[in-house]
Amino acid sequence: MGELSARLQEELEIKTVFTIPLFGGIDVNQSVVVTWCIMALLLVVTLFMTSGMKVKNPGRRQLMIESFVVWIQNLTGDMLGEEAKQYVPYISTILIYLGISNIIGIFNISPPTRDLRVTIALALMSIVLIESAALRKKGPKKFLKSFAEPMAVVAPMNVLELGIKPLSLCMRLFGNVFAAFVIMELVKMAVPIVLPAALCLYFDLFDGLIQAYVFVFLTSLYIKEAIE
Amino acid sequence: MSLTAIGAGIAAITGIGAGVGIGIATAKAVDAVARQPEAEGKIMKILLLGCALAEATAIYGLLIGILIVFFLQ
Numbered sequence: 001m002g003e004l005s006a007r008l009q010e011e012l013e014i015k016t017v018f019t020i021p022l023f024g025g026i027d028v029n030q031s032v033v034v035t036w037c038i039m040a041l042l043l044v045v046t047l048f049m050t051s052g053m054k055v056k057n058p059g060r061r062q063l064m065i066e067s068f069v070v071w072i073q074n075l076t077g078d079m080l081g082e083e084a085k086q087y088v089p090y091i092s093t094i095l096i097y098l099g100i101s102n103i104i105g106i107f108n109i110s111p112p113t114r115d116l117r118v119t120i121a122l123a124l125m126s127i128v129l130i131e132s133a134a135l136r137k138k139g140p141k142k143f144l145k146s147f148a149e150p151m152a153v154v155a156p157m158n159v160l161e162l163g164i165k166p167l168s169l170c171m172r173l174f175g176n177v178f179a180a181f182v183i184m185e186l187v188k189m190a191v192p193i194v195l196p197a198a199l200c201l202y203f204d205l206f207d208g209l210i211q212a213y214v215f216v217f218l219t220s221l222y223i224k225e226a227i228e
Numbered sequence: 229m230s231l232t233a234i235g236a237g238i239a240a241i242t243g244i245g246a247g248v249g250i251g252i253a254t255a256k257a258v259d260a261v262a263r264q265p266e267a268e269g270k271i272m273k274i275l276l277l278g279c280a281l282a283e284a285t286a287i288y289g290l291l292i293g294i295l296i297v298f299f300l301q
Contacts, residue, residue: 168284175287178294214280221277 008185014115031115038100038112072096079220084227087133087220094122095216102177102208105184106200111208113177116170123170126219127162134226165222169215176211180204236296242289249282 017033020026049065058066076091101112112118135143147158180203188196257275261268 171291172280172284172287175290176283179287179290210276214276217273217277218280 007189008182012182012185014110029115029117030110031112031118034104034109034112035101035118037109038097038104042096042100076216076220079217079224081224084133084220084223087129087223090129091216091220094219095212098122098173098212098215099209102212103204105181105204105208111177111181113173114181116174119170119174120166122173122215123166126169126222127166130165130219130222130226131162133223137227169218173211173215176207180207232296232300235300236293239289239293239296242292243286246283246286246289249285250279253278253282 015030016027017030018028020028049061052059053062072092072095073088076088076095077085080087080091098113105111134146138146148155149158184196184200184203187199253275257271260271264271
């Protein structure tokens, strides 16, 4: 039992890949490096797919990327509604990044969303976007007033919500990915063949995509709510 | 060590609430789709949202369990 928990703890640790020798050494984590790899992959795929676009006689590649872009824009546009259309690119980007980073566990790479710091950063980006969307739409005076809606009594609740929204967003994503990772590691230790492959389909593919969807869904729901 | 293990086990009880909640939500969603198959897309969306919110309690339980195991040794 002690050996098992030691092995599990070793797997769960977020490793430092290398240290930048600046300002007394900046540690670069595994999750940051994996995020860079995902960014590079997305950049290469985007450049490849968008090269040589034509108005007449589009090639197969162009049709493929066009239908994908339309699909994802419809998906996020439906969630955001007509009034918040300008946030579609951001939400789509987050959806693609989260989708890839959640299912990357299939290739035996540790998913970056397993690191609490990554999900905290994403949730902070979300809450800043939500509040700044409200500020832009309503103007400073109305924005401050909106905290006292529907009654002045609930103002503390509304202020508390500023902290609760990002907390539950980041904890939900982190908790799901982390729990899936722990269960997969435990199963791999107990039964090394066949069973992990079947469970991987559920935990990595299905659950990962659902959680990516839920994250952007809740973010766009909050945006929609904030600019009403 | 054994007492912290019991504590983590108690924290895992939060799973009951999430399980019951998601179960009820899914049952109602199945009911609704059976009655109105054309509203499937909308029902699916609301179901996902409800499941995500119901699941949050289980995730908090998991979080407390992890904190207990790693920090109360």
